[in-house]
Amino acid sequence: MEDLFKLQQEADEQRIAEYNAALKIQAWFRGNRIRKYMRFLHDTAAKIQSTFRMFTTRKRYYVKVKEALVQRKEAEAHKAAAKIQKIWRGYYTRKYIHNYYARRNYLLAVEERNIEIREQLARFAQNQKEIKEREERMKFEEEKILLARKHHYMMSTYQQNGVFASPWFPNTGFEDLISQVPPLSKEERKNLMKPVKSEGLEKNSPRELPPLKNVIQPKQQGPFRDPTICCVLAYNPTITPVIMLPVITHQYT
Amino acid sequence: MSQRQVLLVFEQYQKARTEFVQTVAELSTRPQNIETLQATGVMQLLRPLLLDVVPTVQQTAALALGRLANYNDDLAEAVVKSDILPQLVYSLAEQNRFYKKAAAFVLRAVAKHSPQLAQTVVDCGALDALVICLEEFDPGVKEAAAWALGYIARHNDELAQAVVDAGAVPLLVLCIQEPELSLKRIAASALSDICKHSPELAQTVVDAGAIAHLAQMILNPDSKLKRQVLSAFAQISKHSVELAELVVEAEIFPAVLTCLKDSHEVVIKNTATLIREIAKHTPELCQLIMNAGGVAAVVDYIGDTKGNVRLPGIMMLGYVAAHSETLAMAVIVSKGVSQLAIILSDEQEDHIKAATVWALGQIGRHTPEHAKAIAVSNVLPKLLQSYISPDSSEDLQTKSKKALKNILQKCVYLPALEPLLQEAPPNILKHVVAQYSKVLPNDPSARRMFVTSGGLKKIQEIRSEPGSALQEHIHEINKCFPEEIVRYYSPGYSEALLQRVEGFKPSTEMQTS
Numbered sequence: 159m160e161d162l163f164k165l166q167q168e169a170d171e172q173r174i175a176e177y178n179a180a181l182k183i184q185a186w187f188r189g190n191r192i193r194k195y196m197r198f199l200h201d202t203a204a205k206i207q208s209t210f211r212m213f214t215t216r217k218r219y220y221v222k223v224k225e226a227l228v229q230r231k232e233a234e235a236h237k238a239a240a241k242i243q244k245i246w247r248g249y250y251t252r253k254y255i256h257n258y259y260a261r262r263n264y265l266l267a268v269e270e271r272n273i274e275i276r277e278q279l280a281r282f283a284q285n286q287k288e289i290k291e292r293e294e295r296m297k298f299e300e301e302k303i304l305l306a307r308k309h310h311y312m313m314s315t316y317q318q319n320g321v322f323a324s325p326w327f328p329n330t331g332f333e334d335l336i337s338q339v340p341p342l343s344k345e346e347r348k349n350l351m352k353p354v355k356s357e358g359l360e361k362n363s364p365r366e367l368p369p370l371k372n373v374i375q376p377k378q379q380g381p382f383r384d385p386t387i388c389c390v391l392a393y394n395p396t397i398t399p400v401i402m403l404p405v406i407t408h409q410y411t
Numbered sequence: 412m413s414q415r416q417v418l419l420v421f422e423q424y425q426k427a428r429t430e431f432v433q434t435v436a437e438l439s440t441r442p443q444n445i446e447t448l449q450a451t452g453v454m455q456l457l458r459p460l461l462l463d464v465v466p467t468v469q470q471t472a473a474l475a476l477g478r479l480a481n482y483n484d485d486l487a488e489a490v491v492k493s494d495i496l497p498q499l500v501y502s503l504a505e506q507n508r509f510y511k512k513a514a515a516f517v518l519r520a521v522a523k524h525s526p527q528l529a530q531t532v533v534d535c536g537a538l539d540a541l542v543i544c545l546e547e548f549d550p551g552v553k554e555a556a557a558w559a560l561g562y563i564a565r566h567n568d569e570l571a572q573a574v575v576d577a578g579a580v581p582l583l584v585l586c587i588q589e590p591e592l593s594l595k596r597i598a599a600s601a602l603s604d605i606c607k608h609s610p611e612l613a614q615t616v617v618d619a620g621a622i623a624h625l626a627q628m629i630l631n632p633d634s635k636l637k638r639q640v641l642s643a644f645a646q647i648s649k650h651s652v653e654l655a656e657l658v659v660e661a662e663i664f665p666a667v668l669t670c671l672k673d674s675h676e677v678v679i680k681n682t683a684t685l686i687r688e689i690a691k692h693t694p695e696l697c698q699l700i701m702n703a704g705g706v707a708a709v710v711d712y713i714g715d716t717k718g719n720v721r722l723p724g725i726m727m728l729g730y731v732a733a734h735s736e737t738l739a740m741a742v743i744v745s746k747g748v749s750q751l752a753i754i755l756s757d758e759q760e761d762h763i764k765a766a767t768v769w770a771l772g773q774i775g776r777h778t779p780e781h782a783k784a785i786a787v788s789n790v791l792p793k794l795l796q797s798y799i800s801p802d803s804s805e806d807l808q809t810k811s812k813k814a815l816k817n818i819l820q821k822c823v824y825l826p827a828l829e830p831l832l833q834e835a836p837p838n839i840l841k842h843v844v845a846q847y848s849k850v851l852p853n854d855p856s857a858r859r860m861f862v863t864s865g866g867l868k869k870i871q872e873i874r875s876e877p878g879s880a881l882q883e884h885i886h887e888i889n890k891c892f893p894e895e896i897v898r899y900y901s902p903g904y905s906e907a908l909l910q911r912v913e914g915f916k917p918s919t920e921m922q923t924s
Binding site: 271 | 701
C-alpha cells in the first residue's frame with residue numbers, strides 16, 4: 159500500500175514538475191513571440207515617425223536657411239556701406255573741413271610773409287631816416303653858406319686879420335668858406351631883408367594903401383611938391399602921430 | 412574950404428579906419444589882448460567896417476572878426492548876435508578873393524565851437540555860398556571854404572547831412588585832386604568829418620569817387636596829409652562790411668603798412684585805427700590783412716610805441732583772433748602773444764591793460780594749443796594779478812576774469828597751472844581744479860609732478876561745499892592717487908598722527924607698570 163502511495167506521490171510530483179516545466183516553456187515562448195512582435199511594432203512606428211519628422215524638419219530647415227542667407231547678405235551689405243562711409247568721411251573731413259596740412263602750410267606761409275614784410279618795413283624806415291638826415295644836413299649846409307655870404311665883409315684883408323681868422327682861436331674853416339662863396343648882391347640883400355609876403359589873411363603892409371583916385375589934380379601951378387610924394391609922406395607910418403601935411407596954399411575963390 | 416581940404420578930411424578918416432582895423436587884427440592874434448578888446452566892445456565897432464568902401468578895410472575887419480571869434484565861444488556868440496553873419500554870407504558871393512578868404516575864416520571860426528553855433532551859420536544860408544566858393548579858381552579861397560565846411564560837418568549827423576545836401580561832396584573830391592598840399596589836407600579832413608557820422612553819409616562820399624583819389628595820396632610823403640587821408644579811410648570803413656571791402660579793394664595793402672613806420676605818432680595811430688576798423692567786420696577781411704603781412708607789422712608797431720598810440724593795434728589783434736582759431740594761431744605765430752605779454756607788464760594805464768587782457772583772452776580761448784601758447788609765455792599769473800589787485804579798475808577786473816576763465820577752460824599745460832593753484836580765489840580755482848581733474852587720470856608722470864610740487868597738498872586744503880562741482884573735481888583727483896598719500900596730505904593728518912602717538916602704549920611699558 160505504501161508503495162502505491164509513494165508511487166502515486168512520485169507520479170504526482172512528476173506530473174506537477176512536468177506541468178510546471180511545460181508551463182515555463184510555454185511562458186517563455188509566448189513572451190518571446192510577443193516581445194518580438196512588440197519590437198517589430200516599435201521599429202515600424204519609429205521608422206514611420208522618423209520619415210515624417212525628416213520630411214517636416216526639412217521644410218522648416220529650408221525656410222530657416224533662406225532667412226539666414228538673407229540676413230548674412232544684409233549684414234555684409236551693412237559692413238560694406240559702413241566701410242565706404244568711413245573712408246569717405248575721413249577723406250572729406252581731411253580735405254574740406256579740417257585740412258591739417260593745408261592749415262600747416264598756411265601758417266608757414268604766413269610766417270614767411272611776416273618775415274618779408276618786417277624786412278621791407280625795416281628797410282623803408284631806414285630809408286626814411288636816411289632821407290630825413292640828408293635833408294637836414296643839406297639845410298644845415300645851405301644855412302652855413304648863406305651866413306658866409308652875408309658875412310662877406312668880415313673877410314680878412316692883407317693888412318688885417320678878420321674876426322674869423324683870428325690867430326688866437328682855432329681855425330673853424332669859416333674864413334675859407336667866406337672866401338669861396340660869392341657875396342650877396344644888392345637885390346639879394348634887399349630880398350632877404352624884406353618880410354616874407356603871404357597872401358590874403360596876413361596884415362596888409364601900410365605901404366600898400368590903395369591910391370587915391372582923381373582926388374588931386376596933377377601939375378599944379380606954383381611951388382608945390384609932386385602930389386604923389388605928398389601922398390607917401392602923408393601915409394608914412396614912421397612919422398608918428400602927427401601927419402605931415404603937404405604944403406597947402408589957400409586958393410582964394 | 413578948398414576941395415583939397417575936404418578931401419584931406421576924408422583921407423584922414425580913411426587912414427584912421429585902416430590903421431584901427433589893422434591894429435585890432437594884429438592885437439587879436441595874441442590871447443591876452445582879446446579880453447580887453449571884448450571889454451571895449453570891439454564887435455560893434457568892427458561891424459560897420461565890414462561895409463566899408465575901401466576893400467582893404469573890409470578884408471582886415473573880417474580878418475579881425477575871424478580871429479576874435481576863433482578865440483572862444485562867447486565871442487563867437489557875440490558875432491552871431493550882432494547879426495554879422497547874413498552880411499558876410501551875402502558879400503561872400505560878390506567880393507574879391509581876399510574878402511572871401513576872410514569871410515570863410517569868420518564862418519569857420521564861429522562854427523567850430525558848438526553845434527548850435529554851426530546851426531546858426533547854416534541857417535544864414537552859408538552853405539550855398541561856401542559851396543560856390545569851392546568852385547572858385549583861387550586855391551586859398553577853396554581851402555578856406557573847405558575848412559569851414561569841414562568844421563560845420565564835424566559836430567553831428569544833421570549838420571553833415573546839410574553839408575552833403577548843399578552839394579559839397581563832389582567839389583571836395585575835386586579839391587583833393589588839386590596840386591596844392593594844404594588844400595588837399597583840408598579837403599581830406601572835411602571828407603573825413605562828413606563820413607564819420609553814419610553809413611549813408613559815408614556811402615555818399617564813396618559814390619563821389621573819393622576812395623580812388625584818397626588811395627593815391629597814401630604814398631604822399633607829407634605826414635599831415637597822410638594823417639587826414641587815413642582818418643578818412645578809417646571813418647569810411649568802420650560803418651559796414653561793404654564799405655570796408657570797397658576800401659580794401661582800392662589796394663591800400665600793403666602800401667598802408669609803410670605808414671606804420673612814419674615818424675609822426677598821429678599817422679601811426681590813424682593807420683592802426685584803419686586796420687582795426689577793417690579787421691572788425693569779417694574773417695575774410697582779417698585773412699586778407701594777414702596775407703598782406705599786416706599782423707606782423709601791427710605786432711612790431713605795438714612793440715615800438717608807447718601809451719595810447721598802441722591801443723588800436725592791441726584791439727586789432729583781439730578782433731583778428733576772435734574770428735576763428737586759424738587766425739588766432741596765425742597771430743600767435745606772428746609773435747603776438749609775447750608782445751602782448753610785454754605790454755601787460757609795461758603799461759600802467761588801466762584801459763590799455765584791459766584791452767591787452769581782452770585780446771589775450773580772445774587768442775587763448777579756442778583750443779588747448781592756443782591756451783598752451785598763452786600759458787607758456789607766463790601770462791596767466793599776470794592776468795590773475797590784474798584780477799585780484801585792488802588797484803585795477805572795474806573794467807580791468809571783469810575783463811581779466813573773463814579772459815582767465817576762457818583760457819583756463821582750455822588749458823591743459825600743467826606747469827603753468829601750478830602757480831594759479833596757490834594763489835587763485837575760489838571762482839578761478841574751480842576751473843584750475845577742473846583742468847587738473849581732466850589731465851591727471853591719464854598721465855602718470857603728471858601725477859608725480861603734481862605730488863612733488865605740492866599740488867596735492869594744496870588740493871586737500873581747499874574747502875568746498877559738498878555737492879558743488881569743485882568738490883566733485885577734487886574727489887576725482889583724489890581717486891587718481893593711492894589712499895595713503897591722500898590721507899598723508901590731508902590737513903590735520905599730522906595732528907591725527909601725533910594723537911595716535913600719544914595714545915599708543917607700548918607693550919613693554921604695560922608690563923613694568
